[in-house]
Amino acid sequence: MILADYHLHTTYCDGKNTPREMIEAAIEKGFAALGFSCHSYTGFDPSYCIAREDTARYLEELNSLREEYRGRIRIFIGAEVDAYADTPTEAFDYLIGSAHYVRTAGGYFDVDASPEKTLDVIRTEFHGDADAYAEAYFEALATVGRHKPAFIGHFDLLMKFSERTDLIDPTSARYRMAWQRAADTLLSLGIPFEINTGAISRGWRTAPYPAREILTYLHKKGARFLLSGDAHSVEGIGYAFEEALRYAEDCGITRFENGFIQFAQKQQ
Numbered sequence: 001m002i003l004a005d006y007h008l009h010t011t012y013c014d015g016k017n018t019p020r021e022m023i024e025a026a027i028e029k030g031f032a033a034l035g036f037s038c039h040s041y042t043g044f045d046p047s048y049c050i051a052r053e054d055t056a057r058y059l060e061e062l063n064s065l066r067e068e069y070r071g072r073i074r075i076f077i078g079a080e081v082d083a084y085a086d087t088p089t090e091a092f093d094y095l096i097g098s099a100h101y102v103r104t105a106g107g108y109f110d111v112d113a114s115p116e117k118t119l120d121v122i123r124t125e126f127h128g129d130a131d132a133y134a135e136a137y138f139e140a141l142a143t144v145g146r147h148k149p150a151f152i153g154h155f156d157l158l159m160k161f162s163e164r165t166d167l168i169d170p171t172s173a174r175y176r177m178a179w180q181r182a183a184d185t186l187l188s189l190g191i192p193f194e195i196n197t198g199a200i201s202r203g204w205r206t207a208p209y210p211a212r213e214i215l216t217y218l219h220k221k222g223a224r225f226l227l228s229g230d231a232h233s234v235e236g237i238g239y240a241f242e243e244a245l246r247y248a249e250d251c252g253i254t255r256f257e258n259g260f261i262q263f264a265q266k267q268q
């Protein structure tokens, strides 16, 4: 497998390191390609994404770094776009399509902030019905195909805290139906899914997204996969890829799309 990671964040959004620091660290780790995927501007919650006025500077800096590092590492300039984001994304080489929010009459609520916030949202916005919360999340995720992403980010992000809490029951029939509906919609579009180790590097989980049951289902339905670190600092690049490979193999997956052919159309 080509050592490549197409999901990472920098100081342009909620990451800790600059693009140059990420590139240097990736070269050090022996990576052949790196894809930058800053959170594209999301008007209803500007707290974690790139500022609208910084997008041109992001593209400019990364284009210049791409030239500077040509021959040492391949660089792709992408964005992670939220299911509810609506700013233009044509300027990027590729997109990751992700859901980070549930939307209710009360507004948008992020699903990966903290166990306390998740509990609070389930109680106050969904009358304590965790399955309804999961249904809202997967309904949002199912719409992300409209952005024409290169792959789907952290399919079951809402389970970030599931190893420490039992806020959501993954064995409930409604939960299963909710994720299967989203999976079937996205499978019908032929979009690959990532196996994402981001919550491992941040200490919340020991297993990547998505859960084994989901991964096995996607695999049986013919999905394609790639590994991503969802790095928010240099340490997160390619984080726990060895473990993620074994995890995927346990689910029957032996082929990964970490090569860079599919992103190459805009670069040369």
Ligand SMILES: [Zn+2]
Binding pocket: 080, 098, 100, 153, 154
């Ligand atoms: Zn994300």
Ligand SMILES: [Zn+2]
Binding pocket: 007, 008, 009, 080, 153, 230
């Ligand atoms: Zn991300």
